[in-house]
Amino acid sequence: MSINGSVPSGRRMLPFDGMRGIAAVGVTAFHVNPASPFLFWAWTFVDMFFVLSGFLIGTILYRGISEGTLSLKNFWIRR
Secondary structure, eight states, rough: OOOTTOOOOOOHHHHHHHHHHHHHHHHHHHHOOTTTTGGGTHHHHHHHHHHHHHHHHHHHHHHHHHTTTTOOHHHHHOO
């Protein structure tokens, strides 16, 4: 991130990607062993995954619109 808090073009937000990865692992662990007493709150992983995914995808779209470089074709191909 830069000093003003914006993310330069082409840079990934690794902390958010990491948190989204942890959420995906938590959901997978729940599906492997749903009776585990340690995963009784696994629904929070689902919420966290979708919130972070929405934020990251929204950031990509906002950046493309504000810079005038948004190509929905390329966006969907990357997905």
